Amino acid sequence: MLFLLAILVGVLYGAAVYLLLRRNIFKLILGLIFLGHATNLLLFVAGGLTSGRPAFLRGLQGEAAGMSDPLPQALILTAIVIGLGVTAFALTLVYRFYKVTKTVDFDQLSENE
């Protein structure tokens, strides 16, 4: 499965890079979202794949062996929520950008300075 997921991460990163290089500012935002997904998945996979053992302790003392790694999950959870904030901010920025310049072409921004 690792191999398949590695391909998936690669594809997501490829799509993110391709979209980030577009001149259309909306595609750029899509690229940002892709970048977030790809990185979350990268962290998740790199933390090791454990099926069916979420990081919850049962009983009073708990038995930690064989459990999935909670740390990458905590990191990703933070990243997802921050990603939401950043994407929302970027979307608003695009919206304002379009309202002011009447274009979605990023190159116009540097030329209109």
Next chain:
Amino acid sequence: MESIILQIAARHMRPLLIVLSLVVLYRGHNEPGGGFIGGLMFGAAYILYAMAFGVAKTQKSTFFNPINLTALGLLVALISGIPALMLGDIFMTGEWVTFFKDSAFELKLGTPLIFDVGVYFAVAGMLMLVMFSLMEE
């Protein structure tokens, strides 16, 4: 966007979702859930309502505004770090109090729970602030 089905659904879903979000927040320490998920649910309840009735009506129907909610969340989260300082620990160290020790109703309360409540409010407030701003346009 005057959908009757959506409006009725939203009217009944909102309190349900709020209660559910509180449950998720409460059990987050031991089971799946927590401040982030709870906060998102709380925000989603209001966004659903806003999609059905519009932002203006939604804001009229609530007694708080999103900015204050966000600020409250940050404040609560920050305050939860203070007991540790007063007890001479590093800022934000978890401090716990146990009630009914060794009985069937043993209850542990600690500053991480307060912190989680702060996260809950902050995430909910932020979500509402963003969505209301954009939906109003």
Next chain:
Amino acid sequence: MTTGLFLLVLLLIAVIAPFTRKYLKNQAGWTYAIWPFAGFIYYLSLLPAINQGAVLTESFEWIPALGINFSFYVDGFSMLFSLLVLGIGTFILVYAGYYMRPYPMKGRFLGYLLLFMTAMQGIVVSGNLITMFVFWELTSISSYLLIGYYHEKPEARASALQALLITGFGGLALLGGFVLLAIPYGSYELSYILASPDIIKNSNLYLPAFILIAIGAFTKSAQFPFHFWLPGAMTAPSPVSAFLHSATMVKAGVFLLARLNPVLGGTEIWSYTLTIFGVTTMFVGAWISVTQTDLKKILAYTTVSALGTLVLLIGTGTEYAINAAIIFLLVHALYKGTLFMMAGNIEKKTGTRDIRELGGLFKYMPFAAIVMSMALVSMAGVPPMLGFLGKELIYEASVAAPRAYWFILSLGFMTNVILVFLSLRLAIDIFWGKEPAYAKKPAEPALPLVLGPFFLVLASFVLGLFPHAMANPLTSKAITAISPMHDAIVLKLWHGFNLVLALSALTLLSGYLIFRSRHTLLPSIDNVNIRYFRREFTRVFFNLLDGFLVFTKLTTKTLQHGYHRFYLMTLFVVASVLVWVMIWRADPIMLELNFSDMPLNLVAVVALIIAATFSAVVSNSRVVALISMGVIGFGITIIFIAYSGVDLAITMIMVETLLVILAMTVVYHLPKYQNFSSTGARMRDTLVATLVGAFFMVLVLQAGTSSLEMPISEYFKEASYSLAYGRNIVNVILVDFRALDTLGEITVISIAALGIYSMIKLSKK
């Protein structure tokens, strides 16, 4: 204590001067002069002790870890310079206080002047190379402010910038030189370096250190080919020229060379470099000054010439040369300060400083005429002024020069002839010659304007008349300080009949003859100059500067093109190529393709995500793209569930839903997709994307197949319940173990939300 404290108070006065000027009104000049004068008296009172051989040192810690201290080192040479800086500075302040009355921002001007004085005094008493460098740069900056004082004039701004760039360039070289110099010693302390001069001479750092320090000194002291900034700086008000460009700032380079003479001097390269640059500057400066008509320009070029003479003498390094250097330094400061101040007075009273438009001023200002003429007598080197002694010593040194003495002697002779000629010309043409029609009747300058010139000339006269009693005590320790192996020569007015006296007489005679035939001679010299010396250094300098600016603009434009995608492309390509190299050099990945751990449902999910990804990238519809994004989000959620990320999955579902709604609300306002990129650009971007994507794929395989020794998570797993009473370890990490991170995170999203809110709300107004 005293030296440091004195400087500190001087600096304080400089800082408060612009604000207190308005309360002191017209008394400001001499009020601010009280403190420098007190300093002058203090250093004069040190004279007996210094002449006993005392050296005063002070040190205040600054950056002790780097050996950088505010150290001060006062010996005979520092003391002589301090007396010049503070003595002339006192008179300049009195003069400037009166001179600048009609101009705006007098307080600021006096402040700059005091700031400069602090810097210059700091240089001459510095006992640490870095301290000296700091003061050195401060003189560059304050002189920039002073030269550009008439800042509404473009040529003043250009001159100020020119002086700043040249001296600033030299300053940079100097810093490098100081650092190299200090390396073999392991110390920046001057006292330590002066105590063991052989260390640097035996080090292979000697040459680079010398070259860099020489560049610093030559730029500051306006040596050819850096000389042009000094005449340019004549756009400054006269008090500035009289102070900076006669006795102090331009002498800083000479001071530095002399100060380091015991350490760096005496080698072949030192002698040759200083001699060649000095002799060239000496003659070029004098030669150009002949055909100048602006009084201040004439004085500026003769200053250049004098600076060349000083460098030449230090480079020659014999007993006579060192003696001559110190005496001439004193001589020049005294007469040139006077002449610059008088040039200002003449301009003030007649409205011009073009010598062709001046004449017959003696009957309007007899006192000023006498004072200025005496200074000119000193410049010409006629007894009994101190200038005579200076010139005699220079001749003695030239005759005894160890190398190429004929060359030095003949150029020195011609320079002196020119000086005699100029002295005659200035004195006679300005004060006695034919009187032009003055717009307003000139009058005797007010007392504060002639006080300084009078005392400086008086000093020159007294020192010249009683050289043994007065001049020797002042200079003898300065001479031994910069050249410990030599003694001070006993100064006498009368040497008896010898070659040097004959040379002096011949100089005077030749100067007089040129003066007689000036009306026929000058136009032909002018012709020669126009034909052969047409290149103006200032223009060359500004052309170079413009070229440099064009070059930097070009490189900036190439590197900072303003296109986000090329920045990103550079970033992606460079980063992935670097990591590719690392991957290539690392151990090969051992990958076992095991199809048994590939549940069919997950394979389908992965395939679905990949299909949706392509759909999102290539789709021409924004709605299709957003729906594809939703599919991708939910697909990733399923992967999270399948591999035990329960909390992640719940969060992801919520966020994805909200994100799609959010994006829809925005897309609703945006125009339809447009294609901006060409096919070529798409191909190129696909290539970059493939490169980066493939690299991440390999990275995941690498990370997934390697295992860490002791993951930190083990601690979290163990401590989650025992310390934090929570069974949901992910949540415990978020709210307890790493709570501060989470606090930071919710702060970030709150700020993002506020940003969105204000972007929407504020734009409505």
